[in-house]
Amino acid sequence: MTREKSEVTVARGTGSEESLAVVAAAIVQRGRLLVVSKQAAPEIFYLPGGKPDAGEEPLEALTRELDEELGVHPLEPRLLAHVESVAALEGVPMRLTLFQARIEGLPRPAAELAGMKWISGHERDVRLAPAVTDHVLPLLRQSGSLAA
Numbered sequence: 001m002t003r004e005k006s007e008v009t010v011a012r013g014t015g016s017e018e019s020l021a022v023v024a025a026a027i028v029q030r031g032r033l034l035v036v037s038k039q040a041a042p043e044i045f046y047l048p049g050g051k052p053d054a055g056e057e058p059l060e061a062l063t064r065e066l067d068e069e070l071g072v073h074p075l076e077p078r079l080l081a082h083v084e085s086v087a088a089l090e091g092v093p094m095r096l097t098l099f100q101a102r103i104e105g106l107p108r109p110a111a112e113l114a115g116m117k118w119i120s121g122h123e124r125d126v127r128l129a130p131a132v133t134d135h136v137l138p139l140l141r142q143s144g145s146l147a148a
C-alpha cells in the first residue's frame, strides 16, 4: 500500500540495529504453502502480509494486508514465530512476525500482486525470500504441515 516512509513501523531488534517490522501469514492447504510476489519484484515469492501501519497491532496489520492483497480473512490465526532475516526487497534487517492461519474465501490476487502460487517448498524454479527458505519452510516441515 502507499504511505510515507516515516509511517513504516521500525522494531528494535535484539541488537542495537533497527529492523523493518513485517507481519505475514503461513497459509497451508493440502500440504502446500501460499506465496505471492509483488509487482515491484515479480520473481521473488514470499508470504502474504506486509509492513504494519503506524500504531497497528500485528494481527490487525495481517488482517488488512490479507484483505488488500487477496481479499481473504484469516481464521484462527496463531503466532508461529518471530523471525530475524533480511527483507527480500529492501535488503535491510527485518523482523517478521509470523502467523499460521486458515483463510475464509478463495484468494484472488489484487493488482499490486504479480503472482500467487501454492508450493510444497521443493520447487526448483520458484525464487523465495530468504526468510521463507531459511525459517518458514523448516518450521512448517518440522510440524508436518507440508507435503513431502
Ligand SMILES: Nc1nc2c([nH]c(=O)n2[C@H]2C[C@H](O)[C@@H](COP(=O)(O)OP(=O)(O)OP(=O)(O)O)O2)c(=O)[nH]1
Pocket (backbone or CB within 6 Å): 001, 002, 003, 022, 023, 024, 038, 046, 047, 048, 049, 050, 051, 052, 065, 086, 087, 088, 089, 090, 091, 094, 129, 130, 131, 132
Ligand atoms: N509480506 C512479506 N514480506 C516479506 C517476507 N519475507 C521478506 O523478506 N519480506 C520482505 C519483502 C519486503 O522487503 C518487505 C515487505 O514488503 P511488502 O511489499 O510486502 O510490504 P507492504 O505490502 O507493506 O508494501 P509497501 O507498503 O511498501 O508497498 O518484507 C514475507 O514472507 N512476507
